[in-house]
Amino acid sequence: MKIGHEFGAHPIATSCRMLGGLARRASGRHAALAAALALGVLAVGCSGDSDGGRRVLLIGIDGASPRVAMPMVEAGRLPNLADITRRGASGKLRSIPPLFSPRIWATIATGKSPRDHGITAFVKKETSEDKQLYLSHDRRVPALWNIVSERGFSVGVVNWWTTYPPEKINGVMVSDHFFPEQIKMIKQTFKDRHASTGALVHPQSWTARANELFENDAPLTSIADPFTENAALPKWVNREILSRQYETDAEVTRVALGIQQDFRPDVMMVFLPGIDRVSHWLWGNLEPEALYPPGLRPEPAAREAGAEALRRYYEFTDALIGLLARDYDSDDLVLVMSDHGFEAGVSMMLLTGEHETQASLDGVIFARGHGIEAGIGSRGAGVMDVTPTVLAFLGLPTAQDMPGRPGRFLTSDTLDTVQSYDGIRVERVTLKSSGREQEIVEHLRSLGYLEEDDAGGEPDAGAPSE
Ligand SMILES: [Zn+2]
Structure with missing residues (x-):
């Protein structure tokens, strides 16, 4: 060490x-x-x-918008985020365009700009026939989980974007490719036919436990899936896809709770993708219908059902946040954030929400813990500030080559700085080909994930679907 x-x-x-x-x-x-x-x-x-x-819990809620979250907090519909709001800081978190989730989540986790960390989009453009999602070894700088590992803190990471192959941290990393429905859907969207055949968990000895947690389908919360049985939703909404998002967020949470139970890590980072995916389908129900083409203007009843299902999904996410945060002391840092908001837009024909312009530039941040005054605003925090905030909270120096700074909502002791953490060596689990790639492609096709003529055309790095 x-x-x-x-x-x-x-x-x-x-x-x-x-x-x-x-x-x-x-x-x-x-x-x-x-x-x-x-x-x-x-x-x-x-x-x-x-x-x-003092421990740290970071929860990423992809695409959570202040336009939905803040009124729901005020109305008492998101009790766990309301609790953080009362005890700490809350408000908008300024993102950095273009609003592609992997590039922003990598910025949140490194404190570096996309140009510096190297994850600039969803897929690396190889050839038009051979596309591949960015993988963890495309990240050129250490992430927060590497920095705190190096400093002797234990870490748990679950489903953070671009964590495949998993990294050999001082703790457990369950990669985003561990969650099969999620990764199938992303690969289908971006026409990545490479199979994720290597280890999905570090250390590999924890894989059986991760699988056991994944397969336990006892309900985590009293909030039922608001999609499957919901015939009132607009007809074109794919309820099966939305139900899978609900399942994925529950699976991610179960695995994260297992890590907390088994290891009680000093720093825990959990990524919940569902709000983003659900918002792509249901956001339009919150907007004036004149913004949409006639085929995507639901009847008033369907419209209300769509808006309510989206809000219900925020409630479900809030309940998961409550479970993840329940064992943290009042002095621990609990920080919940999103990478961007949402806006009206029609993409890939059926999706009525997108995050393309300044209108969806702001995500949300909720933070409570030692050094954070009760009931204050987010004070101009941006996505570059998250890693410096966590470092400062843990009493670690911030790095001079990180453009952000600890959030102004956090009072910390005199801050040390170092020039850079980039010298930290990042070790990853080796990728191996299993020879099952073609079999997996056929399996995906049988499930309907792979279509030769995708109605959405040719999504590429700029595709707004995630
Ligand atoms: Zn998205």
Whole structure:
């Protein structure tokens, strides 16, 4: 393990944090030794250390719009986000166009601009016949999970964009390619026919546990899937696709809860994709119908059902946030954010919501924890500020080559900086070909995911469908 002074941090402060991190990290196997080590050393050398043991939970809710979330918080329909709002900061989170989810989620997780981190769109343009989603090794800089791992904190990462192949972090990473319905749908949209055949989880020894959590379909919340049985929705809405989003968000949450239960990581990062996907189908029901072509103007009853199903999905997401956050102390950082909002638009013929222009540039941020005053606004925070905010909260230096800064809603101790974290070596699980690629393509085709003549034409990096 490298020692903090390599990055220019204050050596004593860093070693105390390192010991704290080691103690936390070792708490499973060597709890007694770690506790003795931590108590002995912290009592002598780290009595002023104010950040011992505080944990961080980051939850990404793709495409959550302030236009929907904020009125619902005020109306009491999102009790968990309302709780964060009361206890901490909330408001808009400014994004960076173009609003392609993987590039923005990579910015959120690295503190770097897309030009610097290298994930600039959905797919790498190889040939028109051979497209491939960006993979984790296309990211040129370490992410938050690498930085905190390096500093001795334990980490859990579930379903964050562009985490395949998974990275060898100090904890568990369940890659976005672990969730089969989700990744099939994305690959179908972007005509990526490469199979994800390598390990989907780091460490591989946790794969069986991840599978067990994935397959347990006991309901997590009292909020039922608002799509499957909902015949009142506009006729052209594909209820089956929306139900799969509901399932995927539940699966992601179950796996994340399992990591929390098994490892209690210092830093936990969970990505819930559903609001974005559901909004692409249902957003139009919130907008004046004159914005849409006649075929996409539902009857008033269908329109109300569509708007209500979308709001219901926000309620479901809020309930999942409540489950994920339930074991965090009031001093821990709980930060929920989205990468962009939504606006009226017709794309790929049937989708009535998109995120293309300034109108959907703002996502949301909700943050509570030590150093965050109750009931304040987001104070101009942007997506580049998330990683610096987490670093500052953990007492780690921010990096001079990160364009953002810790959110102005967070009061932190004097901030150290380092020039860069880019020297951290990122190790990944090796990709192997299984030889089953053609079989998987045939399977996708049998499920209706692969059509030779996709009605949507040729989605590419600019496709607005995710
Ligand atoms: Zn989207």
